[in-house]
Amino acid sequence: MHRRIRTLNAVVFDFDGTLALLNVDFKAMRLDILGLAASYGISDDGLEGLFVLEMIAEIRRRIGRDAPGREGAFADRALQLVTDRELAGAARSALFPGVREMLAELRRRGVKRGILTRNCLEAVTAVFPDIGNFSEAVVTRDDTERVKPHPDHIRTMLRILNEKPARAAMVGDHPMDIRVGKEVGALSVGVLTGYAGASDLQAAGADLILERAADITVCLD
Numbered sequence: 001m002h003r004r005i006r007t008l009n010a011v012v013f014d015f016d017g018t019l020a021l022l023n024v025d026f027k028a029m030r031l032d033i034l035g036l037a038a039s040y041g042i043s044d045d046g047l048e049g050l051f052v053l054e055m056i057a058e059i060r061r062r063i064g065r066d067a068p069g070r071e072g073a074f075a076d077r078a079l080q081l082v083t084d085r086e087l088a089g090a091a092r093s094a095l096f097p098g099v100r101e102m103l104a105e106l107r108r109r110g111v112k113r114g115i116l117t118r119n120c121l122e123a124v125t126a127v128f129p130d131i132g133n134f135s136e137a138v139v140t141r142d143d144t145e146r147v148k149p150h151p152d153h154i155r156t157m158l159r160i161l162n163e164k165p166a167r168a169a170m171v172g173d174h175p176m177d178i179r180v181g182k183e184v185g186a187l188s189v190g191v192l193t194g195y196a197g198a199s200d201l202q203a204a205g206a207d208l209i210l211e212r213a214a215d216i217t218v219c220l221d
């Protein structure tokens, strides 16, 4: 599978589980949000299948419908709870070995690098304080109207990097990373250092699966 598929001018990386140890307690985060929702009289009906940020958007919509005017306070508090969990995770996370070297190698070869995450910038920079030396762009949930798996997120990144999707790779540990890359026509690369195993990444349509993101240099000339 380690064949060179196309010339890559840019590589876009997910962060947690891809460049750094995935340590956010998403289960506890969901319970935080559902508990907050319950205090607004919103049940968890139909929320099971949603990712946390999308779950917050849906609860916000329901509060706006049932108790207009209270949805803003809910959303502010919910995002604070999410951020608290992310920062707690970041405090126990670390970059994977070889990540800085790999990013420096991409830079040396003239390949643009970006980091695309649903996490907040504060948590990312807590784990990777010198990120600005290694990546030209970091696009978090605060920098896009809609986050991945919505393609707006990666389109925002590609606009910043000024690169065509066909010349870019999206590298991530989650099926949503694979899907968002495919959606825009980028090379979708799964890695086995985080959330999903090879079969789930393959099922999502990965063009390539690597043990770890640092191996992405095999895709270069």
Ligand SMILES: [Mg+2]
Pocket (backbone or CB within 6 Å): 014, 015, 016, 017, 018, 172, 173, 174, 194, 195
């Ligand atoms: Mg991830």
